[in-house]
Amino acid sequence: MTPFMDQNFLLDTETARRLYHDVAADLPIIDYHSHLQQSEIAARKTFRNLAELWLGGDHYKWRVMRAAGVDEQYITGSASDIEKFRAFCRVLPLAVGNPVHHWSHFELRRIFGIDLVINEANADAIWEQANAKLATMDTWTLLGQAKVEIACTTDDPADDLLQHGDIAKSGLKTRVLPAYRPDKAMRINQPGFVDYLKRLGAAAQIEINSFASLMEALAKRVEYFHARGARISDHAVDIPLPTVPADAVQLEALFAKRVGGEMLSETENALYLRGLLESVGRVYAKFGWTMCLHIGAMRNNNSRMLGQLGPDTGYDSISDMSTSAGLGALLDALNANDELPKTMLFCLNPNMNEVLSTMMGNFQDGSVPGKVQFGPAWWFNDHKEGNLQQLVGFANHGVLGIFVGMVTDSRSFASYPRHDYFRRLLCRQLGQWVEAGEYPADMEALSGIVRGVCYENAKRYFGL
Known part of the structure; x- marks a missing residue:
């Protein structure tokens, strides 16, 4: 394999x-x-966190979230940044075959050097590691x-x-x-x-x-x-x-x-x-x-x-x-x-x-x-x-x-x-x-x- x-x-x-x-x-x-x-x-x-960098205005990711049934408050609405990020991580594994799945992992690896798979279980670890590096960028x-x-x-x-x-x-x-x-x-x-x-x-x-x-x-x-x-x-x-x-x-x-x-x-x-x-x-x-x-x-x-x-x-x-x-x-x-x-x-x-x-x-x-x-x-x-x-x-x-x-x-x-x-x-x-x-x-x-x-x-x- x-x-x-x-x-x-x-x-x-x-x-x-x-x-x-x-x-x-x-x-x-x-x-x-x-x-x-x-x-x-x-x-x-500078970006306050990974949610702003990744989800602020990126309608490719928004469309994936909407298609997976995420409520709009967790996309463009009033939910907190970390809630939006967790919602994205929760549904991304469902997007098999969608280029956003590949692109997001490329971005995580190439920009932040993080090899974790993006999913709900890893969301908080990715959030902490990426935000620590993003604070210097x-x-x-x-x-x-x-x-x-x-x-x-x-x-x-x-x-x-x-x-x-x-x-x-x-x-x-x-x-x-x-x-x-x-x-x-x-x-x-x-x-x-x-x-x-x-x-x-x-x-x-x-x-x-x-x-x-x-x-x-x-x-x-x-x-x-x-x-x-x-x-x-x-x-x-x-x-x-x-x-x-x-x-x-x-x-x-x-x-x-x-x-x-x-x-x-x-x-x-x-x-x-x-x-x-x-x-x-x-x-x-x-x-x-x-x-x-x-x-x-x-x-x-x-x-x-x-x-x-x-x-x-x-x-x-x-x-x-x-x-x-x-x-x-x-x-x-x-x-x-x-x-x-x-x-x-x-x-x-x-x-x-x-x-x-x-x-x-x-x-x-x-x-x-x-x-x-x-x-x-x-x-x-x-x-x-x-x-x-x-x-x-x-x-x-x-x-x-x-x-x-x-x-x-x-x-x-x-x-x-x-x-x-x-x-x-x-x-x-x-x-x-x-x-x-x-x-x-x-x-x-x-x-x-x-x-x-x-x-x-x-x-x-x-x-x-």
């Missing part, structure tokens, strides 16, 4: 073990998409311990990025860079859209009274972000895009309708989003940025809990919307005049894997290896089978050796062991191909692939 999560966890061939231990294990991390709070980095936040410690060379946060175009400036001038070895996410400008039907235009206009020093002036403001903020180290944008595309775009007159009419107090129809909303993505995509190409499109999330489904807890609290799921035709049309429109930026395609629906892994091949132009990338297994796909399926899909339809690798996509400073999880799975897959005689046992070539996918490709691709 193989020991539980030993040093060769997931590494089922000798080739995989060599690649992981000799090449992958100690590489630095380029985390090009996270939801870490720059304020917590700038302030060198802060956000900088966690980033340094994980060998995070670069971490990109997620920032609104109207943000002043002053805390990023403070971090850049500090002694933190990790480079913390902003990433541009204009969701509030994209979600035209949200109640706060009109008020947001005033905030964005003030930041850009532009009066936003038209679609054209909104695009001008977004472009000015790209320039502002670029001067402060940003090289990546991120967009949540949660509705299908139209294949035929709106023209300038139509876009102005849509903008005027919404500012006038009317909501847009689904069709109109999609036309507006397509117009915005085309406009900012051209700006990204001008600045050499990468445009990340996160497609296929169905967000905030539980209206009762949305009212109680707000958005992004673990009530999202996979959408089965059709996106291929509109996505292809968007990329083609930008590519037609050589204005397609480097682009990463993520989709939450694993049924879209082959769609995206073949879509990326349509717009490669030789300017950058893998100019259009099939993004890593994201969110609900970030598990053992999901990562392996993504790697195999990428390899089947593209060139795996140019893949830019994994991201945390997390709000938790404890999430970096997920990179270790991914690296083990990469080495596992490469090892299986070698052992099956499907790839030569060329350790130099294999090592180059591992270094590239785990570290070097991202650094080159994003220009960080």
Whole structure:
């Protein structure tokens, strides 16, 4: 019987073990998409205990607890921290096969050096041992311990990025860079859209009274972000895009309708989003940025809990919307005049894997290896089978050796062991191909692939 999560966890061939231990294990991390709070980095936040670090805002763990029947008071409610932690430890053993079970043990071992199995019987011992070590740690410690060379946060175009400036001038070895996410400008039907235009206009020093002036403001903020180290944008595309775009007159009419107090129809909303993505995509190409499109999330489904807890609290799921035709049309429109930026395609629906892994091949132009990338297994796909399926899909339809690798996509400073999880799975897959005689046992070539996918490709691709 193989020991539980030993040093060769997931590494089922000798080739995989060599690649992981000799090449992958100690590489630095380029985390090009996270939801870490720059304020917590700038302030060198400390955590009062393990519950705050592990359970404060980690909706992956919250979903496990809810599914196992834990009352909400022990998740986001009024229960004490130790009661919440004990509740988590009590139900985690039930989550066999769930990546949270593996991730939590990785976090316990890699961050705190604790080898105990997480369960109800060990909860208090883990609590005491982890908290004793956590008392000597802060956000900088966690980033340094994980060998995070670069971490990109997620920032609104109207943000002043002053805390990023403070971090850049500090002694933190990790480079913390902003990433541009204009969701509030994209979600035209949200109640706060009109008020947001005033905030964005003030930041850009532009009066936003038209679609054209909104695009001008977004472009000015790209320039502002670029001067402060940003090289990546991120967009949540949660509705299908139209294949035929709106023209300038139509876009102005849509903008005027919404500012006038009317909501847009689904069709109109999609036309507006397509117009915005085309406009900012051209700006990204001008600045050499990468445009990340996160497609296929169905967000905030539980209206009762949305009212109680707000958005992004673990009530999202996979959408089965059709996106291929509109996505292809968007990329083609930008590519037609050589204005397609480097682009990463993520989709939450694993049924879209082959769609995206073949879509990326349509717009490669030789300017950058893998100019259009099939993004890593994201969110609900970030598990053992999901990562392996993504790697195999990428390899089947593209060139795996140019893949830019994994991201945390997390709000938790404890999430970096997920990179270790991914690296083990990469080495596992490469090892299986070698052992099956499907790839030569060329350790130099294999090592180059591992270094590239785990570290070097991202650094080159994003220009960080």
